[in-house]
Amino acid sequence: MKIHQAEFIISAVRPDQYPEDALPEIALAGRSNVGKSSLINRMINRKNLARTSSQPGKTQQLNYYMINEQLYFVDFPGYGYAKVSKTERQKWGAMIETYLTSREPLKLILLVIDVRHPPTKDDQLMYDWLIYYNIPCCVVATKADKIPRSKWDKHLKVVQQTLNKRPEDPIVLFSSETGMGRDALWETILSFCHD
Numbered sequence: 001m002k003i004h005q006a007e008f009i010i011s012a013v014r015p016d017q018y019p020e021d022a023l024p025e026i027a028l029a030g031r032s033n034v035g036k037s038s039l040i041n042r043m044i045n046r047k048n049l050a051r052t053s054s055q056p057g058k059t060q061q062l063n064y065y066m067i068n069e070q071l072y073f074v075d076f077p078g079y080g081y082a083k084v085s086k087t088e089r090q091k092w093g094a095m096i097e098t099y100l101t102s103r104e105p106l107k108l109i110l111l112v113i114d115v116r117h118p119p120t121k122d123d124q125l126m127y128d129w130l131i132y133y134n135i136p137c138c139v140v141a142t143k144a145d146k147i148p149r150s151k152w153d154k155h156l157k158v159v160q161q162t163l164n165k166r167p168e169d170p171i172v173l174f175s176s177e178t179g180m181g182r183d184a185l186w187e188t189i190l191s192f193c194h195d
């Protein structure tokens with residue numbers, strides 16, 4: 001996919017701040033530090049449009065990025081970071097639940113998982129939540145560059161089994177470092193936008 005426009009739009013904390021133009025939205029959920037913002041940057045081939053950090057728990061709002069005047073990436077705050085207070089966690093839960101249950105332009109969630117490790121309890125809860133709300137989901141197993149190619153299949157299997165992934169939900173092996181999986185993921189995203 002050729003990117004001719006990519007722009008940060010807003011850090012939204014309330015639904016009345018979400019864009020009103022009804023472009024399709026692709027949201028990214030995943031643990032703190034798993035690589036959600038890096039994935040966005042790789043998908044649009046910009047080094048630093050989506051803010052990345054080696055400090056977990058930094059993204060606290062829904063960050064909207066408009067791509068090719070055609071769709072939005074919505075970068076969720078990461079979950080599962082131990083040092084986040086209970087109040088913050090509850091705020092996160094309420095914001096995400098409102099978004100998931102009422103956001104009409106939402107077309108697909110990218111559930112971003114670290115391919116090196118089995119999905120955590122939080123990853124499993126997130127996936128079960130998506131199924132419960134009937135939200136289309138693509139599992140993205142990222143950081144593939146961090147394990148040898150010979151282990152990819154085995155690790156992908158563990159990810160799918162631990163999540164109890166439904167066969168109809170696609171899974172893409174990805175690396176923000178090398179760009180592996182970028183074309184396959186764009187293809188998946190566009191197919192859900194056009195449905």
Ligand code: GTP
Nearest residue numbers: 032033034035036037038052053057059078143176
């Ligand atoms: P939060 O916003 O805190 O939830 O984190 P995030 O999920 O947006 O993670 P982010 O993209 O900021 O990446 C976290 C760290 O992982 C950074 O140091 C990235 O450089 C690194 N990283 C992300 N993706 C990859 C990848 O595919 N390969 C490698 N080697 N490193 C990655």
Ligand code: MG
Nearest residue numbers: 036037051059
């Ligand atoms: Mg981030």
